[in-house]
Amino acid sequence: MKNSLADxxxxxxxxxxxxxxxxxxxxxxxxxxxxxxxxxxIAPPSSLLATDHKYDNGNSISLSWVPSIDDALMNNPIVAYxxxxxxxxxxxxxxxxxxxGSSYFLDNGVSTDNSYSYSVSASTNAYEVLSNRTESITPQxxxxxxxxxxxxxxxxxxxxxxxxxxxxxxRGKELFVRKIAGLEAxxxxxxxxxxxxxxxxxxxxxxxxxxxQTIASLTILGRITRTIAEYDSKIFMPVARSLVMTAARETxxxxxxxxxxxxxxxxxxxxxxxxxxxxxxxxxxxLMVREKPATVFLLGAFFAESLILAETGNSIGAIQIAGTAxxxxxxxxxAACDFTLIGEELFAASAYLSGEPMQLGSLKGQDVGKAxxxxxxxxxxxxxxxxxxxxxxxxxxxxxxLNELFS
Amino acid sequence: MRRNIPxxxxxxxGMLLIVSVFLPPIExxxxxxxxxxxxxxxxxxxxxxxxxxxxxxxxIMKKSNDWEFSLVTVVGFFxxxxxxxxxxxxxxxxxxxxxxxxxxxQEMFVYLINPLQSTMYALLAFFVAxxxxxxxxxxxxxxxxxxxxxxxxxxxxxxxxxxxxxxIPESFSIFQVPNLAVWIMNSPNLAGQRxxxxxxxxxxxxxxxxxxxxxxxxxLGGDDKG
Numbered sequence: 038m039k040n041s042l043a044d045x046x047x048x049x050x051x052x053x054x055x056x057x058x059x060x061x062x063x064x065x066x067x068x069x070x071x072x073x074x075x076x077x078x079i080a081p082p083s084s085l086l087a088t089d090h091k092y093d094n095g096n097s098i099s100l101s102w103v104p105s106i107d108d109a110l111m112n113n114p115i116v117a118y119x120x121x122x123x124x125x126x127x128x129x130x131x132x133x134x135x136x137x138g139s140s141y142f143l144d145n146g147v148s149t150d151n152s153y154s155y156s157v158s159a160s161t162n163a164y165e166v167l168s169n170r171t172e173s174i175t176p177q178x179x180x181x182x183x184x185x186x187x188x189x190x191x192x193x194x195x196x197x198x199x200x201x202x203x204x205x206x207x208r209g210k211e212l213f214v215r216k217i218a219g220l221e222a223x224x225x226x227x228x229x230x231x232x233x234x235x236x237x238x239x240x241x242x243x244x245x246x247x248x249x250q251t252i253a254s255l256t257i258l259g260r261i262t263r264t265i266a267e268y269d270s271k272i273f274m275p276v277a278r279s280l281v282m283t284a285a286r287e288t289x290x291x292x293x294x295x296x297x298x299x300x301x302x303x304x305x306x307x308x309x310x311x312x313x314x315x316x317x318x319x320x321x322x323x324l325m326v327r328e329k330p331a332t333v334f335l336l337g338a339f340f341a342e343s344l345i346l347a348e349t350g351n352s353i354g355a356i357q358i359a360g361t362a363x364x365x366x367x368x369x370x371x372a373a374c375d376f377t378l379i380g381e382e383l384f385a386a387s388a389y390l391s392g393e394p395m396q397l398g399s400l401k402g403q404d405v406g407k408a409x410x411x412x413x414x415x416x417x418x419x420x421x422x423x424x425x426x427x428x429x430x431x432x433x434x435x436x437x438x439l440n441e442l443f444s
Numbered sequence: 445m446r447r448n449i450p451x452x453x454x455x456x457x458g459m460l461l462i463v464s465v466f467l468p469p470i471e472x473x474x475x476x477x478x479x480x481x482x483x484x485x486x487x488x489x490x491x492x493x494x495x496x497x498x499x500x501x502x503x504i505m506k507k508s509n510d511w512e513f514s515l516v517t518v519v520g521f522f523x524x525x526x527x528x529x530x531x532x533x534x535x536x537x538x539x540x541x542x543x544x545x546x547x548x549x550q551e552m553f554v555y556l557i558n559p560l561q562s563t564m565y566a567l568l569a570f571f572v573a574x575x576x577x578x579x580x581x582x583x584x585x586x587x588x589x590x591x592x593x594x595x596x597x598x599x600x601x602x603x604x605x606x607x608x609x610x611x612i613p614e615s616f617s618i619f620q621v622p623n624l625a626v627w628i629m630n631s632p633n634l635a636g637q638r639x640x641x642x643x644x645x646x647x648x649x650x651x652x653x654x655x656x657x658x659x660x661x662x663x664l665g666g667d668d669k670g
Contacts, residue, residue: 092468093468094468094469094471094472095468178468178469179468180467180468180469181466181467181468182465182466182467182468182471185465185466188465188466189466192462192649195646195649196649196653199649199650199653200653203657203659245481245485246481247478247481249648249651249652252651252655252663253651255662255663256660256662256663258662259662259663260662278485278488278492279485279488279489279490279491279492279493279495280484280485280488282488282491282492282495283488283491284663287664288662288663305499308495308496308499309491309492309493309495309496310496311496313557313561314561315560315561315564315565316557316560316561318564319560319564323513327509327510341565341568344568344571344572344575345564345567345568345571347575348571348574348575351575362644362647362648364637364640364641364644367640368579369575371579372575372576372578372579373571373575373578379640379643380640380641380643380644380647381640381643381644381646381647382647383647384644384647384648384650384651385647385650387660387662388650388654388660391662393659395659396654396659396660399650399651399653399654399659400650402650403646403647403649403650406646406649407642407643407646410642410646
């Protein structure tokens with residue numbers, strides 16, 4: 038504005054114009070102009086480094102930089118760090134905005150087909166200052182993720198132990214497996230239903246076949262329906278997933294065939310209700326109250342519906358055997374059911390019921406895993422306690438190593 | 445053959461998924477299999493829906509006990525299906541989302557299904573009360589410990605807990621009921637939960653190995669040896 042006015046030649050006109058502007062347009066400079074004139078520009082971030090992220094599929098690049106020195110000031114003017122990426126030397130694009138104080142970013146939007154260069158800017162509300170651009174870098178894909186070496190080692194040890202006991206059992210080695218009360222009660226529960234002439238209800242949770250708890254539940258179903266078929270009792274099974282319905286029908290059918298009672302089997306034993314959690318609960322509760330099953334099995338993945346189902350079963354006087362691997366639901370089952378399979382017992386149930394040495398061997402192998410877990414828990418408690426109380430370097434290092442091992 | 449092919453598929457897929465955790469080039473294979481599963485599940489829904497209609501139509505036709513409930517089920521099923529398929533009431537053309545604001549499908553979900561679900565969920569409050577009553581009876585030593593722990597936590601979550609024990613000096617603040625409740629939740633309770641979690645993880649490993657190696661085959665519809 039000042040320059041354009043200076044070009045004018047007539048002094049009177051200039052004076053008149055200046056007076057007019059002064060009185061009618063407010064100050065000579067706008068507020069923003071004054072700020073930009075008085076504020077010194079901030080320092081840019083420096084030492085921007087782009088490196089290939091190790092042990093990945095070539096889909097990420099690590100970026101690190103030294104934040105602007107103005108970032109540490111009391112009245113920090115920096116509002117964000119903006120990261121720009123240029124792919125194959127094309128125009129840079131903004132890929133991320135990070136809060137003040139940031140000095141690291143993992144760019145997951147890259148591929149091995151292109152090369153990339155980066156710049157980072159420190160941004161205030163009025164302007165931004167860019168760092169130098171990095172050299173072009175092409176991410177590399179690695180075949181093995183060495184970051185997971187400890188996990189691999191643990192998988193090998195535990196799987197190896199399980200395999201060892203399976204092979205030992207196959208060779209005829211006697212294995213002791215403790216009694217599981219809930220599974221011991223299955224025969225009694227089925228027998229009770231038979232004597233009372235009332236049906237048995239089996240609920241396999243509300244998850245689909247991609248949940249290991251549902252698979253565990255169906256393996257138990259196979260064993261239980263074998264007993265039900267032998268006792269010539271009745272079972273009905275409302276399910277919340279279509280795939281579970283088809284898988285359960287196959288399982289029950291095979292059990293009835295194995296018990297030499299194929300004629301007693303009917304597809305109507307398993308019915309699809311709905312995928313909706315509480316719609317399913319409403320139906321099952323209604324069914325329980327109307328049909329009054331003598332025995333209710335609740336085995337699988339349960340959520341908020343666990344207590345509603347278990348309490349309804351309790352109210353009709355059914356003997357209830359429940360099991361889930363969801364710790365949050367276990368207290369509800371323990372409070373409302375006669376027997377509860379806690380966590381791992383759900384997965385062990387089928388092997389336990391089968392009584393086959395090879396299956397029991399796998400249970401024995403788990404114990405090695407538990408022993409290892411106990412050892413490291415005790416070691417961790419010792420290291421953390423001594424480290425906190427006496428700050429001994431050996432235990433500090435031990436604690437660090439354990440943290441690294443299990444992080 | 446009927447059983448061997450699924451067993452072979454289970455073995456190959458299981459091993460592949462385990463190995464994919466350690467090999468970056470195939471690390472996303474689990475997500476790909478998840479997509480395959482979803483596709484199969486969509487087709488299986490026709491079986492489920494068909495079964496639902498078959499069962500309830502049968503009840504209505506035969507006028508079996510409580511056939512009126514079946515009528516409600518069938519009417520509800522077809523109403524939602526038709527409204528959803530034809531996007532009745534949805535603003536715009538057929539490409540509009542079925543859950544768009546104002547569509548009848550969305551309206552029925554918000555004003556019918558949601559309140560019904562909330563009603564069922566609300567029942568939980570009463571069931572918690574009745575289950576707690578039974579669980580907290582001091583029948584034996586374990587039940588008594590449970591009762592005491594529950595009492596402390598219940599009291600610790602209310603202002604009464606602080607009122608009753610707020611006078612305890614700061615050096616013994618652990619004995620203030622709210623702090624005691626936090627300690628019970630964070631120490632003994634969490635330790636127990638973690639122990640269960642470790643057991644569950646090992647159980648999953650053993651179960652997965654039995655499935656992958658074909659030792660456990662009940663889920664495929666029986667076991668030759670069983």
